[in-house]
Amino acid sequence: MLLNELPDDVLLLILEKCSAQDLSSLAQTCVRITQLTHVDSLWKALCRKEYNVKTLGNIKTYYCLYSELLYSYGWMLGTFLCRTTPRGGLLEVQYCDGMIQGIQWIVSSKSLKDPLDKVLMFEIAESDRHPQCLVPYASLHTAQIRKINSDKFVYKCKEKARHQRQIFCTQKHENIFKGIAYKRLNFPKEIPSSLKLKDGSPSPQIITPWLFIAEYGSH
Ligand SMILES: [Zn+2]
CATH class of the missing domain: 2.40.128 (Lipocalin)
Known part of the structure; x- marks a missing residue:
């Protein structure tokens, strides 16, 4: 059976396992798969998994957030x-x-x-x-x-x-x-x-006020 013969829901389950690079390569194959690789829940999961970014802010889609911001600067x-x-x-x-x-x-x-x-x-x-x-x-x-x-x-x-x-x-x-x-x-x-956050990962706001407090002795 060809990949393209699978129903959308099954294809999406496969795409969920793919990296951003895989999705970009698959998007070159045919119109239907290209459309499916743009389903935003896939990119939402990648933003979270690769960069621990969970909110969209004022960006329209997680695909935009990933491809236009995190892909270039997420490493920072x-x-x-x-x-x-x-x-x-x-x-x-x-x-x-x-x-x-x-x-x-x-x-x-x-x-x-x-x-x-x-x-x-x-x-x-x-x-x-x-x-x-x-x-x-x-x-x-x-x-x-x-x-x-x-x-x-x-x-x-x-x-x-x-x-x-x-x-x-x-x-x-x-x-x-x-x-x-x-x-x-x-x-x-x-x-x-x-x-730590509830899931055990470090808080993104690890540097919080009062974490570093300088002490001066009197001389
Ligand atoms: Zn300047």
């Missing part, structure tokens, strides 16, 4: 360290409401004892597919992400002129134009249960 999801500045830095890359966002965690300007502050550094939307540098008081402009491997990348802003209204021109700020290298931070296998 997770927590990264940078060693560029004297104190290093933490970056959390997450999927939120139709976008991949890079969130820098920085020491609070008020007190070292305060929880870390979150600063949105870049975002990638499915609609334009290019990273956008986010700077206060500047309109969105293009940034560059160069993948070294799935655990390392270099982030660079390509439009320095857009930053000129920045009040604080620190060394770290200059590094954004030279390129900041990030390396994935692998958490230990034993994660406290308070930082």
Whole structure:
């Protein structure tokens, strides 16, 4: 019996076992199978299985989410360290409401004892597919992400002129134009249960306020 002679429900059961690459190859075979490979529940399952992304946000279909955003940038999801500045830095890359966002965690300007502050550094939307540098008081402009491997990348802003209204021109700020290298931070296998989801996987929000609290002794 030919694959094409099977009823739709049986074919769908087979397609559920396929990887994204398999589905793309099968989509080249005939019109009927092409239509079936676009059934969104297949892509919903792949978004969840490969990237742990469970919500669609403002993107129309899981197929769009997978093919236009996660396929190119899904490898970045997770927590990264940078060693560029004297104190290093933490970056959390997450999927939120139709976008991949890079969130820098920085020491609070008020007190070292305060929880870390979150600063949105870049975002990638499915609609334009290019990273956008986010700077206060500047309109969105293009940034560059160069993948070294799935655990390392270099982030660079390509439009320095857009930053000129920045009040604080620190060394770290200059590094954004030279390129900041990030390396994935692998958490230990034993994660406290308070930082796990119900299914036992680490919480995507593993860096939560109050997780890192600096203590200063008096000298
Ligand atoms: Zn910029």
